Amino acid sequence: MHNGRNSQIKLTLEVVKWEFNRWFKLKDQIITLLISALISLLIFGGKALIEKFSDDKVELVIINSGVLPIKLSNESKIELIKKEFAETDEQKKLLAKKEIGGILILNDIDNIELTVNKEPAWLGELQKALTSARQQIKLKQSNISQEQLKNIFQQAQIKMNYTETKREESSTGEKVSAGIFIGLMLLGVFFGLSYQFVAITGEKQLRITEVIASAISPKTWINGKILGISLLSIVLLVTSVLSTVVFIIVSSIFGSGWSIPLSITNPLLIVALFILSISGFLLWNTFFSAIAATINDPNTSARSSLMMVPVIPVAIAFYALGDPDSLVMKILSFFPLTSSPVLSARLVLTDVSFIEILLSLILLIVTIWYLRKAAGIIFSLSILMYGKEPSWKEISKWIRESRK
Amino acid sequence: MKNSDEILKVDSIRKQFGKITAVNNLSFSINRGEIFALLGPNGAGKTTIVRMLMDIIKPDEGIIEFYLNENKNSRIPLASELGYLPEERGLYQEIPIIKTLTFMGVIRGMIKKQAEKSAEEWLEKLELYERKNEKLSTLSKGNQQKVQFISSVLHNPSFAVLDEPFAGFDPINQEAFLMIIKELRDKGTTILLSAHQMHLVERIADRVLLLNNGKKIAYGTVDEIKKDFSSGEKIIINVESIPDLSLLQNDDAVEKVESINDTEVKIFLKQNKSLSGLLNKAASNYTITSVETEHISLHDIFIERISKDKGESNA
Known part of the structure; x- marks a missing residue:
């Protein structure tokens, strides 16, 4: 049976469309984006709303207020009621009735007592105000000015001179962005693998394989599956990234102080990350399509656990957050199994030369090509094996024999 | 070609x-x-x-x-x-x-x-x-x-x-x-x-x-x-008591005899052999209650050929 070369390409595209449409639900993606916006709105908008409308001031009785000149901000919920006398039974009764929040006794600057019913939420704020007031007094006593004190405690200053044009140290925002991107990439890999796994083992269990195998070649079928599911993974990754962006935008409207670092909005960087992501998805989907074809029953097969393998390179990529320019990370940027997440993290965090990116991509694509050939052989021989899983020895024999 | x-x-x-x-x-x-x-x-x-x-x-x-x-x-x-x-x-x-x-x-x-x-x-x-x-x-x-x-x-x-x-x-x-x-x-x-x-x-x-x-x-x-099948037709005879199958089996017109149950017998006739002689023989030995004739079906041929092939393989 044959279909001709042009038909093979056409059929591959039909399988791509079928696999993509089989799993992709536009409604789900829109719901994901809306939920992301809603969660952000609930968390940050809700917090802002509560703060705006909450006027539950806490009354704190302060005895001997002259010992420390406590200054609280205008937004503070603590209201100080100054008493120049010793603690009285009447105030203790008010505390028991929760009519006041606490009794603060300033015996001297190093001897402060606070009586409350239970640990209060405003303790941190009070502690800060007391520390600041105490420091002021101690400074006065030691005759050192604020500037002198600052000078004593400031860090040693190093003026950096670079012989190569180098990018500035990654900001926390960039590190967080890289971390989030790696996480989302892992999510995309898992989405893809789950769909691939369910698609192939399901078709085997439902005995659909024989109908399809009589119409198209296993090679066309596996190519279509890998491309379709990888396309789906990239769409899911884009939705996840957009959800994160929506979350950050909504949160920033309500004053979270979060923002997207400008450096990662560079179009070239986005294109590079896109290519690396799709290459990574292709690699893992190819690997897993072959594994899934050998699985007879997904509920009992030990091979199902191989789905966890992609966690390893992604976990390694997180080390790049610490030192993206280390030799190990540079090597792992070239190694095809780790290059996709590691190089993506490095691209966000540091400067990577074009040659490095190109070489890494070439190595990755060559690996995908050979892996796809091996996967095609395993897939075509395993897909019609019912009731028995081929052993690793058999699989390696198939691949060896196909080279002859 | x-x-x-x-x-x-x-x-x-x-x-x-x-x-x-x-x-x-x-x-x-x-x-x-x-x-x-x-x-x-x-x-x-x-x-x-x-x-x-x-x-x-x-x-x-x-x-x-x-x-x-x-x-x-x-x-x-x-x-x-x-x-x-x-x-x-x-x-x-x-x-x-x-x-x-x-x-x-x-x-x-x-x-x-x-x-x-x-x-x-x-x-x-x-x-x-x-x-x-x-x-x-x-x-x-x-x-x-x-x-x-x-x-x-x-x-x-x-x-x-x-x-x-x-x-x-x-x-x-x-x-x-x-x-x-x-x-x-x-x-x-x-x-x-x-x-x-x-x-x-x-x-x-x-x-x-x-x-x-x-x-x-x-x-x-x-x-x-x-046509290639050795039997021409088959007849199903119902009798009052269990017949002696060997008596029928030895008849020249009979290819094969099968007992269906205690009172029913299926007889496969050889190609181009007459039914009348066999029926006379049967009537003189048993009390026949009914006789049905049927054409040989593909099912019969299937059963016969597979059984024969199994027998040859075992031999």
Whole structure:
């Protein structure tokens, strides 16, 4: 049976469309984006709303207020009621009735007592105000000015001179962005693998394989599956990234102080990350399509656990957050199994030369090509094996024999 | 050398799975526009042959040649020219029926609109049109079988392989499918069918290949096979008490005698032998309550030939 070369390409595209449409639900993606916006709105908008409308001031009785000149901000919920006398039974009764929040006794600057019913939420704020007031007094006593004190405690200053044009140290925002991107990439890999796994083992269990195998070649079928599911993974990754962006935008409207670092909005960087992501998805989907074809029953097969393998390179990529320019990370940027997440993290965090990116991509694509050939052989021989899983020895024999 | 009527020629094919020979040096041909039945007990090698014809597995030895297009000498068929209903049924359960059928048509070379139209026509014909947007899992087993059947023929193939097309149907639907298969043949599709319902096969098959243990044991038209069969007719005699079977077995006109139960005996007559002498002999020895005569069926031949082949293999 044959279909001709042009038909093979056409059929591959039909399988791509079928696999993509089989799993992709536009409604789900829109719901994901809306939920992301809603969660952000609930968390940050809700917090802002509560703060705006909450006027539950806490009354704190302060005895001997002259010992420390406590200054609280205008937004503070603590209201100080100054008493120049010793603690009285009447105030203790008010505390028991929760009519006041606490009794603060300033015996001297190093001897402060606070009586409350239970640990209060405003303790941190009070502690800060007391520390600041105490420091002021101690400074006065030691005759050192604020500037002198600052000078004593400031860090040693190093003026950096670079012989190569180098990018500035990654900001926390960039590190967080890289971390989030790696996480989302892992999510995309898992989405893809789950769909691939369910698609192939399901078709085997439902005995659909024989109908399809009589119409198209296993090679066309596996190519279509890998491309379709990888396309789906990239769409899911884009939705996840957009959800994160929506979350950050909504949160920033309500004053979270979060923002997207400008450096990662560079179009070239986005294109590079896109290519690396799709290459990574292709690699893992190819690997897993072959594994899934050998699985007879997904509920009992030990091979199902191989789905966890992609966690390893992604976990390694997180080390790049610490030192993206280390030799190990540079090597792992070239190694095809780790290059996709590691190089993506490095691209966000540091400067990577074009040659490095190109070489890494070439190595990755060559690996995908050979892996796809091996996967095609395993897939075509395993897909019609019912009731028995081929052993690793058999699989390696198939691949060896196909080279002859 | 191919006959001009041949659409498929199978020459000395052999397939081995480990130590088991599934198909052993088998040759046959199928003529254009005929219904060809592949018969045999479980494990005879029918599905292996079908899978080799569908290019799902390759024969270890031998040649399979298709001549689907009369004007072209194309020995390797296009997927669009073949239809396949496998014995192991299976379609996507959680996808609307019309989508699955359209996809099946598209991978068999149809354009999407054409596939959708053909699927709708078939669904209409098999009284499933109203349910075209439902998931397959919502249909009864019989209706799922109908959808599976549609998926194998909606692209109007030149050659269709139908493995157990009547399985899972009630007698009314079996009868309906018999007519549908005949219609397909009349419209020009050559059909290879494999089935266990001998009474149905006998009614529609133009030619038959009977297999056992991967070997050919009978091949030809139903009439030719019947002619080759040692028995001419069979009679069923009902008697009052258990008869002595050896008395009947020794008669010149008798090929074989089988006891059905305590009072019923089935007698297979030799070709061109008269019934009257045997009946006189039986009447003088037993009290006969009824006599029925029947033509030898494909089922009888199937049972007899397989038993004989087993006996020869064991010997």
